Amino acid sequence: VEEFAAPYYAFRDAGVEVTLASPNGGQPPIDPTSTLADFQTDATKRYDADSAAQTLMANTKVLSEVNSTDFDAVFYPGGHGPLWDLVENTDSIALIESFIKEQKPV
Template sequence: MAPKVLVVLTSYGRIESIGQPTGWYLPEFAHPYEVLSKKGVEIVTASPKGGVAPLDPGSVEAFKGDASAANFHATKAALWEQTAPISSFLGKSSDFAALFYPGGHGPMFDLATDADSIALINEFVAAGKPVAAVCHGPVVFVNVELPGGKKLLAGKEATGFSNAEEDAVGMSKHMPFALEDKIKEAGAIYKKAPEPWAPLTLVQDGGKFITGQNPASSVGVGEALAKAIGV
């Protein structure tokens, strides 16, 4: 039977302070999807609200020249238009090989504090299943506390969209907080690539905890996840 990976997308589609659409970021789902699907992995999708998980239109435009992302956008809409609520997957970690969170600015506003998402991550960690996230996706880990009260990120090397990259896209002042700072505050050893936009994928806990810094890290996260689940 093909292994299944549960992919959790944001339900947050608009930054009200600037009246700008947002959501999840196209290549950060498209590239890992390509890596995993080529290895026979089945992808199942969830979001806080269920239904359509908003895709950031800016990412579609920015990656229209990327064949993998463009093909995914053209052919796989059901994956993000027909998500199930995160709550419907609680208690079902045994059905899946791993848990993965793409980025985009949306997760900064909903998944960072979503109680169902936090419970889901705890469940996968307790079951010894890999958890992974890329770009803004690692925000899902910053508020996760393990049953004993220790922060999930404490003592781990982790990455995510850097302050320098957020400044470069002019979005720092529109975010509820700085992701790099929050990762550090949660006790992680924050790492970033030598240059903004360069790829960086970090693998901890023997493959059970995977983070990628930015869109360029999406393939690396997909490959690390494939290795972690043995495909």
């Protein structure tokens, strides 16, 4: 949770409009160990109290429907997603390549 919550709030607090997407849309998997007491931070506590952010997370867009021309940048939070779930996901690879080709931040 922290790997999502910390950058999410950094972006939101800076006035950035954030859109969430995942391979299947809807609620992406969350590492259950990230909710343990040892992994709690100010950002995770803020997320736990933020029903709007939780609703966004539960209703992510389908990654294959995300078009790089609609966004200024793409950001992948750390954790299992980039390491395991997305490393060979063709939609994710194509999206990153599009942002790079358009010289937008990745």
